Amino acid sequence: MLKSFIIKKNIIYYYIIQYLQVIIGCILIALAFNLFLKPNNIASGGIVGLSLLINRLFGIEPAVVQWCANIPLFLIGLIILGKRFTVNTILGSLILPLFILLTSNLKAITLSPFLGCIYGGIISGIGLGLVFKGHASTGGTSIIAKIVNKYTPLSIGNCQGIIDGFVVIASAYVFDIEKALYAIITLFITSKSIDMIQLGFSGSKVAFVISDKSEIIKDTVLKNLDRGITKLSGFGGYTDRKLTVLVVVMDQSEVNKFKDLVKNIDPGAFIIISDTHEVLGQGFNLSRNPKNY
Numbered sequence: 001m002l003k004s005f006i007i008k009k010n011i012i013y014y015y016i017i018q019y020l021q022v023i024i025g026c027i028l029i030a031l032a033f034n035l036f037l038k039p040n041n042i043a044s045g046g047i048v049g050l051s052l053l054i055n056r057l058f059g060i061e062p063a064v065v066q067w068c069a070n071i072p073l074f075l076i077g078l079i080i081l082g083k084r085f086t087v088n089t090i091l092g093s094l095i096l097p098l099f100i101l102l103t104s105n106l107k108a109i110t111l112s113p114f115l116g117c118i119y120g121g122i123i124s125g126i127g128l129g130l131v132f133k134g135h136a137s138t139g140g141t142s143i144i145a146k147i148v149n150k151y152t153p154l155s156i157g158n159c160q161g162i163i164d165g166f167v168v169i170a171s172a173y174v175f176d177i178e179k180a181l182y183a184i185i186t187l188f189i190t191s192k193s194i195d196m197i198q199l200g201f202s203g204s205k206v207a208f209v210i211s212d213k214s215e216i217i218k219d220t221v222l223k224n225l226d227r228g229i230t231k232l233s234g235f236g237g238y239t240d241r242k243l244t245v246l247v248v249v250m251d252q253s254e255v256n257k258f259k260d261l262v263k264n265i266d267p268g269a270f271i272i273i274s275d276t277h278e279v280l281g282q283g284f285n286l287s288r289n290p291k292n293y
Helices: 002-040 046-058 062-080 083-102 113-133 141-151 156-174 177-199 214-224 252-265
Strands: 204-210 229-235 242-251 270-275
Touching: 002 046, 002 083, 002 113, 002 177, 046 062, 046 141, 046 156, 062 083, 062 141, 083 141, 113 141, 113 177, 141 156, 156 177, 204 214, 204 252, 214 229, 214 242, 214 252, 242 252, 252 270
Parallel strands: none
Antiparallel strands: 204 242, 204 270, 229 242
């Protein structure tokens, strides 16, 4: 009985967090649009950017354009992405135009297109990243970005950037080439901001070490770097000889010390160091001593 109550409570908490992420994300996107992008005529892609172009050409309120454009895309999301995604997307698609409408009378923070594209791109990217983390979308081309991401190795940020590029081309005709160039900068900043929110801000690194002196290296790293090590069994592709692969997760500030430790023991050791956006699991906390596995 108690276990069932705890599970139900965790599920409710999970969905509350999801919906809060979608709502906060939509608020940020609306603020970026009305405070930075719209005043500087920067159509940074998507239905939001398209609504700015239509507003300029026909005088239709951007929020109205967004509400109307999202209806057929709901059906696409329902068929391809599933019901739960579509429900969350309906939330984002309805409240984003609402927040854009509610904040439409706010005074622009800057009329500099350069500053507008930078800050508008950052805030929009953070907002979209939060919406995507809530397993939702703001509708429009965001649904298409999710579909492309589902069937290709492209990240959501890159998918969004490619699709929204078509809107940027249209903005060159509606406004001018200079505003289109600012829109491209905005798209780049937005896509990188989305990826940072999706993948995290972790500065941790993961290192793979192949050496005949793996045991000595393991003991030295444990003693001097105070990091846990995982030992994997492998085989050389050319020699077919059995090898031990050491895997170490560390903070970015520890990389140079780690390389020096390994090279002092075995100058010929094969070392691969790469970025890791997120480290999860028992013992892997960069702020304290990790456990050895």
